[in-house]
Amino acid sequence: MPVKIANQKKVIAALNKALAWELRASAMYAHYAAYVKGLESLHLAPLFKREAGESIGHADKVRTMIAELGGQAVTDRDPTPILHTEDPRQMVQEALKTERKAAQHYSAIVPMAKAYYPHFHTLVHIQKEEMDAVVEFENLLAV
Numbered sequence: 001m002p003v004k005i006a007n008q009k010k011v012i013a014a015l016n017k018a019l020a021w022e023l024r025a026s027a028m029y030a031h032y033a034a035y036v037k038g039l040e041s042l043h044l045a046p047l048f049k050r051e052a053g054e055s056i057g058h059a060d061k062v063r064t065m066i067a068e069l070g071g072q073a074v075t076d077r078d079p080t081p082i083l084h085t086e087d088p089r090q091m092v093q094e095a096l097k098t099e100r101k102a103a104q105h106y107s108a109i110v111p112m113a114k115a116y117y118p119h120f121h122t123l124v125h126i127q128k129e130e131m132d133a134v135v136e137f138e139n140l141l142a143v
């Protein structure tokens with residue numbers, strides 16, 4: 001039996017948007033980790049690999065929630081194109097855009113998922129990790 005919560009359908013729909021975005025993020029970071037060259041690659045390749053892993057981890061948690069709520073989890077990534085570039089600064093700019101959007105997704109989910117105990121806590125934690133990533137990429141770009 002699926003878990004029943006307030007705003008069930010809205011929460012499932014919002015979780016699916018976040019999941020599609022995580023799938024896109026993991027593909028983007030894995031791609032940039034493979035193409036980053038030069039001195040920047042010393043720190044950016046491991047950072048992109050870590051972010052790819054974090055996105056897979058978030059996707060895993062969100063997918064499990066959707067299944068528990070009786071929803072059908074998406075398997076395709078968000079269709080927003082992933083910019084191919086070999087310019088490290090442009091990669092970091094794309095990473096910042098991606099993390100800002102991810103943070104927006106979880107900021108929309110958290111207020112409507114308050115009744116989803118105990119996963120509400122997990123969602124807040126993911127939201128915090130997205131916000132930490134935004135700050136990290138802002139610092140790299142010095143913006």
Ligand SMILES: [Fe+2]
Nearest residue numbers: 022055058102
């Ligand atoms: Fe994420």
